[in-house]
Amino acid sequence: MELDGAGLTCAQVHAVAYEAARVTISSLDRARAAWGVAQGLTGPVYGQSTGVGANKDVGVEEGGLDLLRSHAGGAGPLVAPERARAMLVVRLNQLLAGGSGVDPGVLPVLAEAINDGFTPPIRTYGAIGTGDLTALATTALCLLGEMSWQGPMPPQGATAGQEPKPTDGPAAGEGPTAPVSGPRYPLVSSDALPFISSGAATLADAAIAVHRLRVLLDAAVDVAAFSFVAVSASAEPLAAAVQEARPHPGQAATAARLRGLLSRELAARIQDPYGYRAFAQVHGAALDALGRAESVVETDLNAATENPLFADSLAWHNGNFHSAPVALALDALRAALVPTAQLSVARLATLMEPAYTGRLPFLAARPGGSGALILEYVAQDALAELRHLANPVTAATAVISRGTEDHAGFATQAARYALRCVEPLEIVLACERVAATRGPDVPDRPLTDDLDAARALLSQPFRSCTASGGHPPPTARG
Numbered sequence: 001m002e003l004d005g006a007g008l009t010c011a012q013v014h015a016v017a018y019e020a021a022r023v024t025i026s027s028l029d030r031a032r033a034a035w036g037v038a039q040g041l042t043g044p045v046y047g048q049s050t051g052v053g054a055n056k057d058v059g060v061e062e063g064g065l066d067l068l069r070s071h072a073g074g075a076g077p078l079v080a081p082e083r084a085r086a087m088l089v090v091r092l093n094q095l096l097a098g099g100s101g102v103d104p105g106v107l108p109v110l111a112e113a114i115n116d117g118f119t120p121p122i123r124t125y126g127a128i129g130t131g132d133l134t135a136l137a138t139t140a141l142c143l144l145g146e147m148s149w150q151g152p153m154p155p156q157g158a159t160a161g162q163e164p165k166p167t168d169g170p171a172a173g174e175g176p177t178a179p180v181s182g183p184r185y186p187l188v189s190s191d192a193l194p195f196i197s198s199g200a201a202t203l204a205d206a207a208i209a210v211h212r213l214r215v216l217l218d219a220a221v222d223v224a225a226f227s228f229v230a231v232s233a234s235a236e237p238l239a240a241a242v243q244e245a246r247p248h249p250g251q252a253a254t255a256a257r258l259r260g261l262l263s264r265e266l267a268a269r270i271q272d273p274y275g276y277r278a279f280a281q282v283h284g285a286a287l288d289a290l291g292r293a294e295s296v297v298e299t300d301l302n303a304a305t306e307n308p309l310f311a312d313s314l315a316w317h318n319g320n321f322h323s324a325p326v327a328l329a330l331d332a333l334r335a336a337l338v339p340t341a342q343l344s345v346a347r348l349a350t351l352m353e354p355a356y357t358g359r360l361p362f363l364a365a366r367p368g369g370s371g372a373l374i375l376e377y378v379a380q381d382a383l384a385e386l387r388h389l390a391n392p393v394t395a396a397t398a399v400i401s402r403g404t405e406d407h408a409g410f411a412t413q414a415a416r417y418a419l420r421c422v423e424p425l426e427i428v429l430a431c432e433r434v435a436a437t438r439g440p441d442v443p444d445r446p447l448t449d450d451l452d453a454a455r456a457l458l459s460q461p462f463r464s465c466t467a468s469g470g471h472p473p474p475t476a477r478g
Contacts, residue, residue, distance in 0.1 A: 002026050003089070003111075005096030008301045010214075010294055013207035017086035022115045030098030031107060037310040038101030038190065045308060045315045048190050064192030065144070071137035071196065072147070074123025079201075081150055084119035086204035087135060090301055094198055099304030099311055102194040109143065109185040117152035118142075118182040127202065128398050129323040129409030136196035140187055149182030197306045199323050202412045206297045206326060209418035210290065213333070215461045216425050217286055220340065221254060223429050223458075224279055225261040226436035227347045231356040233276040234267030235259060243280070250291070251284030275346035282339045289329075289336035296329040323411030324394070330414035331392040337421055338383075338390050341428045345379045351435040352376065363438045370444060372435045378451070379431040382424035389417045389424075430454035 001012055004026040015021040038048075048064070092110045095102060113119075120142045126134030141147040187195065228235070236242075238255040258280065271277060308315040350356040351363065352373065364371030393410035400408075433454045434447060 003093045003096055005030060005093055005098065006302050008090070008093045009298055010207040010210045010301075013086050013089060013204060013301065014211040016089045016114065017082040017204070017208060023089060023092070023111050025092075025096065025107060025111055028096070028104045028107060031095055031100070031102070031104040034098045034101050034310040035104050037313055038194070038315070040313070041310075041315055048193065064189030065187075067192045068137045068140045068144075068187075068196070069146070071133045072141050074126035074134040074138070076124035078150070079122045079124055081117075081119045083201075083204060083208065084122050084135075084150070085114060085117075086208060087122070087132070087201040088114050088119070088139070090204045090207070091136065091139075091198055091200035093301060094200060094303065094305065097302060097304045099309045100194040100197070100306045101308075101310040101315075102191050103185075103187065106143065106185045106187060106191070106195070109183045113149070113183045116183070118149040119151050121147065121150050122201065127199075127412040128400075129199065129202065129327055129393075129411040129413070130405060131197060131321045132199050132201035132412070133196050135201040136198060140192065140195050142182065143185045144187055145181075145184050151182065194306060194310075197321055199300070199305065199321065199326070199411065202323060202326065202415050203297060203300050205415035205419055206293075206330060206411070207301060209330075209415060209422065210294050210297055210333075212422045212459075213337070213418070213425070214290055214294070216422065216429065216458060217283070217290060217340070219458045219461075220283060220344065220429050221257050222261070223344070223433045223436065224276075224283070224347065225258055227351060227432060228258070228262055228276060230436045231272075231276070231347075231350055232265075232268035233272045234269065235262045235264070236267065237272075237277045238262075238280055246281075248281075248284055248288060250287030251280045254284040254287060255280035273346060273350060275343045275350060279343060282343050286333075286336040286340040289333045293329040293333040296325050300326060322407075323409035327394050327409040327411035327414045330411065330418050331394050334386075334390045334414070334418055334421055335392070337425055338386050341383050341386050341425055344428050344432045345376075345383055348376060348379055348432045348435055351432075359440060363435060363440075363442075365441055365443050371442075372438055372447065374447060375431040375435050375451075379428050382427040382431075385424040386421060386428070389421050393417070426455050426458055427451070429458055433458070 001016065001021050002024050012021070016023060038045075088110055092107060092114065094100075095104075095107055095110075120135070120139040122135045122138055126132075138147060142149045227233070235258075238259045240256075240259075243252045243255045274282075303320070304311075305320045307319065307321050308317045309320065310316075352361060352371075354361055357363065360367060360369070360371070362369070362371035362373040393414045396408075396410060398408040398410075399405070430451050431454075434450045
């Protein structure tokens, strides 16, 4: 995968993190140009000739390495090595975009770390959406040899049903990620702030979440088609004439895809419950929110978020590091997942009703049997988790550094929660899929294995960014 500072996608970040995709650098020209500007400037430059934060007016000399040491203090568990690897590729790509003023010689060393499986020991807590200072300062100290890398460890494919939580990760000194020597580069004082002035760890989490949620929302259309078939639901609400009357892009795409999966047979009812009749509208809104989030995240994956920005022979002091656009987009995405999951649970409820399926209650094999009833409990549990994770982070703020830094975007938390949404959404959809495909003669039995198998089908494309995703259901009613 060639990095050029301009074309990195969420899917590519996922491929580097989880599929051992290797990276190459197309050109260091923009990084060299910014470095040349930084080296030629005289006068006060924030973070180089001055302190940072409330110390912005305090002149300093050669204090940058102390800045790295003071900012490398995080807390909580180590993040999974795959997420740390994703952060490295994001920061490398941003530095290639130019503007940072960092020594361009460090960029090939970052590529070496990525390709050889080395990751910095990043702790979970330490950022509020105004730059991932703790994570990147830790990375810089690894490059300097003052902290130990974790690894080498080839990225592992995601295991369905066992997705790593945002705080998952081995403890320092444990297993194959024990501290080791790794790539080194002699960063100097003037490289310190330029290296850490980025939200690369937040963007890495956001990119992984966006990619995985796209896979699940795509698979959700297939799952809904199984339910349409199981209850003989009407495809009339999906008609092109209906969609043209209200042309929201996600709605139209959802309806067109589901139309292609269903037969043209007459429906059993003139109108179905909203879980079927309004599926395109609700699910389409989630797709639109996902598309917006993907666009915002990918903009920042390829942006120079540096403060100061070195360009046009000057140092431009600015607020490009602030994560408000990302936080707002991820808040909207997490909120949009809840209605589409709610409709999945609603369809699950109809699958338990003889009036819709023509079968015994709960899809049982014998009168009085509980059949698939437990799926409703599991789905409602997972839905409750999604509702909790949908709470917006942008309603809060923080004031730190003696009032100098008087607002925070909390995109770090928004990305972390978006990652956590993957598991409960997958579980909700798996419950619907198991019920919609349940045969008429299945005896009462534990459904844990069925759910695990359904989750494996839903999340299979996590392992390949080029996979088509989805598992088309039968097009004939039966």
